[in-house]
Amino acid sequence: MKVLIIFATIEGQTGKIVRFLADEIRAAGHEVELVDAADKTVPVSFDGVDKVILAASVHERRHPKPFEVFLAAQQEQLEALETLLISVSLMAAFPDTLDEAQEFVTEMKMRTGFTPGSEALVAGAVRTGSYDYFASQVLRHVVLKGHEYDLGQGDHEFTEWEGLKGTLSEFMGVPVS
Numbered sequence: 001m002k003v004l005i006i007f008a009t010i011e012g013q014t015g016k017i018v019r020f021l022a023d024e025i026r027a028a029g030h031e032v033e034l035v036d037a038a039d040k041t042v043p044v045s046f047d048g049v050d051k052v053i054l055a056a057s058v059h060e061r062r063h064p065k066p067f068e069v070f071l072a073a074q075q076e077q078l079e080a081l082e083t084l085l086i087s088v089s090l091m092a093a094f095p096d097t098l099d100e101a102q103e104f105v106t107e108m109k110m111r112t113g114f115t116p117g118s119e120a121l122v123a124g125a126v127r128t129g130s131y132d133y134f135a136s137q138v139l140r141h142v143v144l145k146g147h148e149y150d151l152g153q154g155d156h157e158f159t160e161w162e163g164l165k166g167t168l169s170e171f172m173g174v175p176v177s
């Protein structure tokens, strides 16, 4: 089986997530190709592709523009294949903000016209070293508002790797590691 992974990452957590998925897919004996949606020099081919994973992070309620442009432009080709959309956000880390995390996906589907075959909301990470003053303020006063986590604690990964393996197995239709 050949799996194409298209991704968009700003601070790197989605990049780490797709590399983890790619390693699992290869370990299960399948072929995988990773494409960064921000890299316009890489041609994307669907030749021989059986399944597509689309993964991107949320910043200020939206997934990165190049990612959305890709979904809108390739809508027909993508909808002819089996697809899994992975939306990485911090609101996916907390039960009381899961609905909001789902809204980011719903809004993206409305903007792009693309509907994935399956979807997963995946918790991202706090990476304090990557933030400027504005980003820290958004995280502290909007994204993490009302939650126990204090940015002063430094970096923290909310991503649940075992859960991600389960999502991947379900999508692949076969067990992975």
Ligand SMILES: Cc1cc2nc3c(=O)[nH]c(=O)nc-3n(C[C@H](O)[C@H](O)[C@H](O)COP(=O)(O)O)c2cc1C
Pocket (backbone or CB within 6 Å): 008, 009, 010, 011, 012, 013, 014, 015, 056, 057, 058, 059, 060, 061, 062, 088, 089, 090, 091, 092, 101, 123, 124, 125, 126, 127, 131, 134, 135, 136, 138, 139, 143
């Ligand atoms: C400036 C900024 C804005 C963000 N806005 C949101 C948001 O609106 N909703 C949310 O759930 N997470 C938000 N996040 C959290 C990111 O989605 C999270 O840190 C994710 O792990 C980033 O993934 P990446 O490293 O692949 O870019 C924001 C993060 C930053 C730095």
